[in-house]
Amino acid sequence: MSSAAAVIVGDLSKWARRLAGPLALLACLLAAPAASAESVLGIPCEARADGIRECVADGAGQRVPSWDGVPLDVDVFLPPASIEGPYPTIVYLHGFGGAKSGAEVGLAARGYAVVQYSARGFGASCGLVTSRLGGGCERGWSHLADLRYEPRDTQHLLGLLVDAGVTDPRGIGVTGTSYGAGQSLMLATLRNRVAMPGGRLVRWRSPNGTPLRIAAAAPNWPWSDLAAMLVPNGSTLDYLKRNPYGPRIGVPKLSYVALLAAVGGTLNYFALPGTDFGSDAYGWVLAFVAGEPYGDVHRRIVDEIRTRHSPLGIDPRFKVRPAPVFANAAWADDLTTPTEILRWRNAVLAKWPKAIVDVYLSEGPGHPRAAITGSSAGLTRLQHEFWDRHLKGKKGKPLGIRTVTQACDGAAARGPFKTRTWAAQHPGEVRFRDAAPREVSGVGDPVNGALTDPVVGVVSGGCATTGASDAPGTATYRLPPAPEPGYTVIGSPTVRARIDAHGPAAQVAARLWDVSPNGRQTLMARVAYRPRTDDARPQVFQLHPAGWYVRPGHVVKLELLGADQLYVRASNGPFTLTVSDLELRLPVREKPRSVPGVRRPAPPLARTGKKVPKRQLFVER
Helix, strand or coil: CCHHHHHHCCHHHHHHHCCCCHHHHHHHHHCCCCCCCCEECCEECEECCCCCEEEECCCCCCCEECCCCCEECEEEEECCCCCCCCEEEEEEECCCCCCCCCCCHHHHHHCCEEEEECCCCCHHHHHCHHHHCCCCCCCCCCCCCCCCCHHHHHHHHHHHHHHCCCEEEEEEEEEEECHHHHHHHHHHHHCCEEECCCCCEEECECCCCCECCCCEEEEECCCCCHHHHHCCCCCCCCCECCCCCCCCCCCCCHHHHHHHHHHHHHCCCCCCCCCCHHHCHHHHHHHHHCCCCCCHHHHHHHHHHHHHCCHHHHCCCCCCCCCCEEEEEECCCCCCCHHHHHHHHHHHHHHCCCCCEEEEEECCCCCCCCCCCCCCCCHHHHHHHHHHHHHCCCCCCCCCEEECCCCCCCCCCCCCEEECCCHHHCCEEEEEEECCCEEECCCCCHHHHHHHCCCCCHHHCCCCEEECCCCCCCEEEECCCCCCCCEEEEECCEEEEEEEEECCCCCEEEEEEEECCCCEEEEEEEEEECCCCCCCCCEEEECCCEEEEECCCCEEEEEEECCCCCCCCCCCCCCEEEEEEEEEEEEECCCCCCCCCEECCCCCECCCCCECCCCCECCCC
């Protein structure tokens, strides 16, 4: 009899061990793998018609106490009884404001144990008011992906399953979407460590002492720096090894911050304002929604979010090589932009060149503007193959970078384009220069702002299209029409310019458009940038990555505004901006000289406009 089967039958196996001789042998035979599982972690199991054994908690008496006693609503799905354990195990972590779901249950038929649970403070894990009636929920509020709480909950559950003989300690994987994706990346970064309440990292062991580690992670739409995701300052450059948040607090994504606070706090459990600074969701939101001036409190919030609620803050020097990762994101995702995974990937590979960080960027699925219900060709198959390689030991090679362009305005998606490195995705570059000074004083056309807002304009499905007229108070630049056969933007468009900014609340919102000959324009990329106000040197920033085919005759248009409303918050204080000596660099899939106007990429620039020092430049080996 397998050890996994003996544990799964729970009370029956305990009874059997008390007997001697023939009765003990008979009990083992009855508990052979062909028999249905009775319970896992105290949760009753039943066999489905397809053979998968589902152990679904009732959200009340069958909850599993976490490491600090907070009751968690957990489901476990086991392979058919004919497959002997212990099993490679995948934990699925849900999105913000959600609860446990059956997104990955089908993997049980492929020989995996699948675990899903509601994160603390959500669903029946103390989120719903009715779930707090029993003991254990006094401090069971959401800690907003604090590495000392939510990731540790996942580690604790996995440790229990290893000790129960259900989970193979050599085959542990984590996955999730959005909120759960960031936690998946956190667990991949922690790998074989667990965070104590004071923040100290110690070796991860099961309650019975078995050493554990994450073998692989497959986050869907992940974030790596929660502060940069929610209050961006536009400081990331995708060719640098490290991209710290920077000295200036950025610009809140107002539509998303307000939505997440409303969705997360309506039916779930958040700490009362002022009771726990490390998880004070309401206090954080109120502080940034109020806008400038930003002071010590805001800097303290940013520091808290970056150090304890972000994968990049766990181990800034990556002393331990992270687990293999296969992440996917959408070009049009205005919340967890592709910048998030690329920033983490650079930092990891700069320290661990042989680490595995595979990335798939496409037109969906993702947060709006992207379509939540969208699909990426072959993604499910690629994820299954990834799990098989890293959790079952099957042969295969890393995927590297795989991209598929957006399909908007009648254009077909192009790709997949497969390369080993991110730089190889864009061997060419289209450059544009305009030295004339332009004044930026307005927020553009309010209709365009509403149509491009990811929440208000959710119906766009990633293809936000508006009229192409230029709004007063904006700086607008038009490139020459694309020649035959067009070119394919794959990467982060880079802007270098002198920005004469006056006022501590100054901000620059950049939008990149594809203007059709019919006078309509579709949004390709955007970013919110907090400029320096010294005007001593040129400034360099990048828009979030785009995957876009510019058809012959179409015009690429760069629009600079004083705020990208309704998407980001307009500044409270007045400011003036003059932009001059502008250069726009478009990274393209086409090779130099293969299309008129496509050149060899120019040397990368530091944020000050100077050449990037070699020690800071990220070059994949």
